[in-house]
Amino acid sequence: MDYAITTAGTATVSELLSSLGVDPSGLKAVWVSLPAAAFVTPSGFDTQVEVAEGTVLRTYDAKNCMADALFNIVQELRFATECTCTFGHEGGYQIATILKDICSKKGKPGDLALMRDLAPVMVSQALCDEGKAIGRAVIQVLDAFADEIEAHITKKVCPAGSCRAFQTYHVLVSKCTGCGKCLKACQDDAILGKPKFVHVIVQKNCTQCNKCLEVCPEGAVVTAGADKPKTPPKPIPCKRK
DSSP states (O other), rough: OOEEEEOOEEEEHHHHHHHHTOOOOTTTEEEHHHHHHOEEGGGGGTTTEEEEETEEEEEEEETTHHHHHHHHHHHHHHHTTOOOOIIIHHHHHHHHHHHHHHHHTEEEEEEEHHHHHHHHHHHHHOHHHHHHHHHHHHHHHHHHHHHHHHHHHHHHOOTTTTOOOOOOOEEEETTTOOOHHHHHHHSSSOEEEETTTTTEOOTTOOOOOOOOHHHHHTTEEESSSSSSOOOOSSSSOOOOO
């Protein structure tokens, strides 16, 4: 969630959160935009940061994917400047492309290492504040959340369950009545079922169009991230009539 700072000066992240009425418990990170351009985890909430009127403080909790969070920060910084220097403009583009691929299930094994190599050079060589800020943000996020981001590549999961490319659709046995509405809505032959039998989604055929979830009157269709509900491999008689 974004909060606008209305004063200028220096303050700790804890003080900023308190002034905004934000409970820090449950937060896993905070982004403070320029001039600080600092990505801070709870262990650093007592760190002093510089803020100006209009500075944005953004909070993240367990439901937020940090790969996606970093991608959004990089995109905002890229488009906030007209700088065309190699490391600010081209470096930012390369970082954004890597992160977009990671969040789209197209990440490659060397992506994190490439970002780690590029980020410090951006900090030292970019001519614009935004380019330097991108480099710092990448370093800070990778230092704190490398395992979470790496899981997108090596385990093909989004631990926070928020990246749509990694979400899967499932029919809950406890709620399905076998009405067949999801079966009719699916245009990809990704659902197995018949009347009064729990329907089953075939993951390899599912294109995540969301139609099954939209039409289910019982709320039996759900999405899942890393933690999947237990579902049968084939249709079984419904518990609910």
